[in-house]
Amino acid sequence: MTAVLVLLLAVAALTVHTWVNATRWLRRPADGPVEVAEPVAVLLPLRDEADRVEPCLRALLAQRGVPRLRIVVLDDGSTDGTADVVRAVAGDDERLTLLTGVAPPPGWLGKPYACWQLASRTDPAATVLAFVDADVVLSPYAVAAAVAELRAARATLLSPYPKILVRTVADRLVQPLLQWLWLTFLPLRAMERSPRPSLAAAGGQFLVVDRAGYLRAGGHAAVADKVLEDIELARAVKRSGGRIALADGSRLAACRMYETWPQLRDGYAKSLSAIFGHPVAAAVVVALLLLLYPAPPLIALAALLAGAPAVAALAALAYLVGVAGRVVSARATGGRWWPDALTHPVSVVVLGWLTLRSYHLRKRHRLSWRGRPVS
Template sequence: MNALLLRRPASQRRPASRVAVLLPLRDEAHRVEPCLRALLALRGGPAIVVLDDGSTDGTAELVRRVGGDRFTLLSGRPLPEGWLGKPHACQQLADAADADVLAFIDADVVLAEDAIERATALLEQSGVDLLSPYPRIEAGTIGERLVQPLLQWSWLTFLPLRAMERSPRPSLAAAGGQFLLVRRAAYDRAGGHAAVRDRVLEDVELARSVKRAGGRIALADGSGLARCRMYTSWRELADGYGKSLWASFGSPAGAAGVVGLLLALYVALPLTVLLGQWAGLLAYGLGVAGRLVSARATGGRALDALAHPVSVVLFAWLVVRSFARRRRVTWKGRPAWRP
C-alpha cells in the first residue's frame, strides 16, 4: 500500500514559489564536483547558496572554479557551544536565503535538471510544509548493495505514509537530509535548525519540529529527480552509520527490540527451512518480495533483494557497533555525539 500511495514527482508545471538551493560543505573536494555541475544545469533559475564550513582540502576553491558568480559562497562561522556541525551550517544557509522554499541538499546528491521545479511543484500540490523526496541510492561495492537498500525498505515497510501525513504526532515522522524541501514560513515557525542544533539526525528532528509547529510533512519518491552515492567503501559506510544509527532508536532497549524482531522475522524464521520447516521458505520469500516492492518503487536493484537475510544481519551488527562507539565518534574532525 505504501508503494502504491507513495507521492511521485509533479508534472512539469512551473511552481509559483521562489526557491533557494542550500548546500553545506566541509572537506568535500573529492566528491562534490558532480553535485556542483548539476546545480549549474538546474532549470527555473533557483538561487544557489553554498557554505564552506571550515574546509581544509580546497573545497571553497573548487566551488569558485566551477560555479563562478552563479553561486553565492559563504564562509562558515566557528561552531558555537552546544551545536553540531551540520545543523549550524544549515542554519547559516537558511539565514542567508531569500526564498519561499528552502531546498537543502548534500554534497553527494546529483540533481536532474528539472528536479527543483518538479519537487517544488509537488510540495505545492500536496499542501505539505516539508517534503523529503528520497533520491535513488547508488551502490557499487557489495557492502553498499547489501545495506543501502534498507533505507527506503525500512520506511516503506514499517511507516504508514499517509497516516504520517495526517497525524500531528511528532513521533510519527521521517525525512532524508540528502534532499529536503521546506516552506520558509514553516521552517521559521518550527525554529529552523536552531531547534535541532544538537541532534545527530537533524533531518528527522526538523520534520518533527515542523509537526510540533502545526505543519505537515511527506515523503516522496525522488529516484527520478536525484541520485546519491553516500559511501564508496565498507569502511566509509560503517563509519557513516556508526555516527548516527544509534540515534534512530529511543534507547538501547528499543534498539534491541527492533533488531531482535528483524532478526526473528527475516533471519531466524527463514533458517527454519534447514530443519525441514517449509514455512521458513515462505518467510524468506515474503522478505524478498518486500524488498522487490521497495526496489521497484524507489529505483533500486531487484537482484539484491535475494540477500535480504544477510542485509538484516549486517544492519544488526551496524546498530550494535553504533551504540558501542557513539560517545567517541568524530565526523570530519568534530565530535558527532551530544549527551
C-alpha cells in the same frame, strides 16, 4: 509448526504494508518539464567535499523551471580546497553565492549549524528553501518538481528521497535497507495526516521546506544538537502545526552516500543509536528483525535436516515473502532488486551488527563524523 505459521503471517503482513505504501501512498513528483514562479533558494553545506562536489554543483547550475533560483553554498571549514572547486565550477554565474562558515558554537553539531547559517544568510525573498547534500546529483527539473509537489501536498516540508547508488557488496547489502525500513514500518498516509511528531521521516540529502513554516518551527536552531537533524526537523515542523510529506525522488535525484566500507560503517555508527534511542528499544527492534527475516531460512534448513518438510516449506515461504518485500521496495524507489533481495536476511544481520557497534561507540564517547565529535 504453529510458531512458524505465525512467523509467516507476520512477515506477510509487513510485506503487504510495504506494497500498500509503495503503490497507494508514496508520492511520485513529475520528472518532466515543470515550472514554478516563486523564488527558491538551494542551500548546499560543504565540508571537505572537493573530490565529489563538482557533479552536484553542475547539476544545480543546470536546473530548469525555476526562473527565480538562487544557489547558496557554505564552505564549512574545509581544508581540502572545496571553496576553490566551487569558484572554478561557478565561474561568473551570478545565481551562486559562496559563503564562508564559522565553527559551531557550544550546543550545536556541525551539520545543523551549517544549514542554519545558510538559511539565516539567504535572501529573505526566497519563499522555499531546498537543502541539498554534496553527494546528490539532481535531474534538470528536480528543484521545480519538488517545489511543485510541496505545494500540491499542502505541506511545510517535503522529503523527495533520492535514488541510492550502490556499487560495492557493502552498498548492496546495507543501503537498500534505508528505503525498505520506512516503506515497511512507517504508515505513510497516517504520517502525512497525523500531527504526532513521532510519526515522521525525512532524508537530509534533498529536503524542500516552505520558508515561513521552517522559521515557525525554529529551523535548524530547533535541532541544534541532533545527529539526525533531518528527522528531528520534520518533527519540529509537526510540533509547530505544519505538515510533512515523503516522496519517491528516484527520478529527481541520485545519491552515492559512501565511497568505502569504512565511510559506510562510520556513517551508520553515527546515526543508528540516534534512530533507535534507548538501548532496550534498539535491542527489541533488532531482535524482532532477526526473528522475522534471518530466522526463517535457518529454520527451513534445520527442519529439512530434521525430516520435517512441512515446517521447512512454511519457513522457506516466510523467507520468500520477506524477499518479496525487498523487491517491492526496490522497484518502488528505483533500486536494484536482483539478485540483492535474495540476501535480505544477511542485510538484516549486518544492520544488527552496525547497530550494536553504534551503541558501543556511543557508550565510550567515540562517535565522530568528518573530524567532529558527535555527542
